[in-house]
Amino acid sequence: MTCMDARIDPSAAFNIPLGAAHVIRNAGASARDAFRSLVISQQLLGTTEVLVVKHTGCGMLIFDNEAARDIVKKNKGEAAAKEVEDLDFLTFSELEERVKEDVDWLRSKAVEEGVKVSGWVYEVETGKVRKVVD
Ligand SMILES: [Zn+2]
Numbered sequence: 001m002t003c004m005d006a007r008i009d010p011s012a013a014f015n016i017p018l019g020a021a022h023v024i025r026n027a028g029a030s031a032r033d034a035f036r037s038l039v040i041s042q043q044l045l046g047t048t049e050v051l052v053v054k055h056t057g058c059g060m061l062i063f064d065n066e067a068a069r070d071i072v073k074k075n076k077g078e079a080a081a082k083e084v085e086d087l088d089f090l091t092f093s094e095l096e097e098r099v100k101e102d103v104d105w106l107r108s109k110a111v112e113e114g115v116k117v118s119g120w121v122y123e124v125e126t127g128k129v130r131k132v133v134d
Contacts, residue, residue: 001038013129051118054098096121120133
């Protein structure tokens with residue numbers, strides 16, 4: 001599971017051959033946002049391991065809910081602003097801390113029991129990954 005950022009090449013970073021892994025992507029690599037797909041991947045399709053991979057330079061590090069809502073309002077007007085007024089954009093301010101939080105959150109779920117979960121940071125500067133939660 002990783003961010004939708006176009007600079008990330010998960011297959012190259014982890015040497016994953018085509019067909020060997022489900023790659024679930026969303027803004028910020030949010031475990032909560034990916035949960036539906038993770039459950040389908042594991043329970044219906046039989047995967048047994050999750051790598052939570054966030055990255056340096058993530059856009060989710062540079063704004064918060066209020067700023068995102070303000071941008072929507074400015075760009076699209078009141079009706080659009082109303083549609084996102086209760087939306088949590090799941091931004092964060094500490095990269096490695098959020099990797100750990102997402103790993104802990106997944107490990108707290110009964111449906112994830114028996115699934116191996118690890119946490120990683122992808123360095124967009126080098127294309128390399130480093131493990132932050134074993
Ligand atoms: Zn990102």
